[in-house]
Amino acid sequence: MYALADCNNFFASCERVFRPELNGKPVIVLSNNDGCAVARSNEAKALGIKMGDPYFKIRDIVERNGVAVFSGNFPLYGDMSRRVQEVLRSFAPSVEQYSIDEAFLDLSGMDNIDFDTYAKRISATCLKWTAIPVSVGIAPTKTLAKIASKLCKQYPRLQGGCYLHRPRDIEKVLRKFPVGDVWGIGRRSLKKLEQMGVRSAWDYVQLSETTVRKLFFQPGFHTWKELQGIPCIEFEDLVEPKQSICVSRSFAHEIEAMPELCEQVANFAESAVQKLRRQQSLALEMVVFASTNRFKESTPQTSAGLCVPFIDATADHRTLVLAAVDACRKLWRPGFGYKRAGVIITKIVQEADFVRSLWEDDGAAQRESRLSQSIDNITKAFGPGAIRFGAQGDGIVKAARDHQSPHYTTRWEDLPKVTGK
């Protein structure tokens, strides 16, 4: 048996932890640079604010309805996520953190438990201990557990916990569940399914095994079986190293000059290298991209990317930063106001698995790795940005964060104040 614990409107809920007066009121959290809505409380959803709505488009609704607006406060969200995970760990021998606000619990061997009560107890404990509302679905497969947790959000009378296991209950639920909302059904599959007239998860289960295998391959087949209660998707309680690393930002102001854009890209590259080195990986390929403001249709638009391969996989700070700057110079065009840029390390190998090429100059490689090691050590001791390449200029241009809440749980100077009134 598996449980899926999903924090409700996580970022918005985090903002309410220290602001209980916002319970029952519309709350939204904006993406980096206050660009668009990335989290909405139920009340904000009810006002028609959609995921990804640009802030300037919803400003009107926000002002008319007194919506509380927050810039992303990621130290707070990270800390609250850690707390929820800790609570979950006390309920199951192994927990797979699936994302910042979701985790699977492996409940195998706990079959003598009343799972319905257990699901509700997990949810209630998370709420009491962390003030974060969590929806807990328990089912024989991960895919069904996801569906069960969604039911909790739809039906408050489930009190945050739902145990979905009886075949007739599963059928009833799947008949009403849109196939596009099933975990693992992507946009491309959905298009095919729509053409075939498959609307509900139940319709999908009714397809023949051959059809599913032919049209949706192995992953689609696994989903098909999981919906029937047969576990296919493995439990992964070990954190796998990331297969790609992306660092990108939108800028507070549009950037036209090449040197300025290159400086930003150098910073993104450096921060990507740090992530790469932390997971002991090497880069084989990197993509640098930059684009103009797509919401400003009156100005000339461009969006360009350049792919940089590395013959010898590398995690060297200098190599990657310089390569990124070089690529940025090549893709920059005059006359455009760049609003967003980024660096993605698209091909990653593990240090341990990599065989070096014959042509590498050992002496140079050693010098590079000593320099990189020193950069790591200085960064570790004095914080990010303590040492920089000249190419990075003054560092990343501070993003607009006009609505950020204090770092209540991660900075002594930001502790919430409690008055003696």
Place this chain on the structure above:
Amino acid sequence: MQPHPIPESGLQEFSFLGEVKAGFPSPAEDVRERLDLVKLLVRHSASTFFFRVDGVSMVDADMDEGDIIIVDRALDPYNGCKAVCFIDGEYTVKRVEIGADGAVLLPCNAKNKRYKPIPVGPDNQFLIWGVVTWVIKKA
């Protein structure tokens, strides 16, 4: 069950490289004990939060302006506990008297008559945010 025999061939001789210092062994070598303040002050790391005291309504309960108080949400409020409460849009730390007909928030400052008990009625927006477990103050 029989103990598994170690095959003779599996044992290999090896020699130490480098020096082996054979002085008096430190009797403390295997004993690594340290006092960990966090372990003492934070029983549940998932549910423990820190607040800063602002105001003097609790000075008799040893909570002075600027002190850090440790709050554990995992604990159930009990009669007479000190707790961070949220009442009508404001945080306040008080001693909570839980009676049959609701709660009363008691300030702890006998010298200042300005601080009066706050009865909690059905019209108040009220919740007990968490129970205070420790006060950290600078000596």
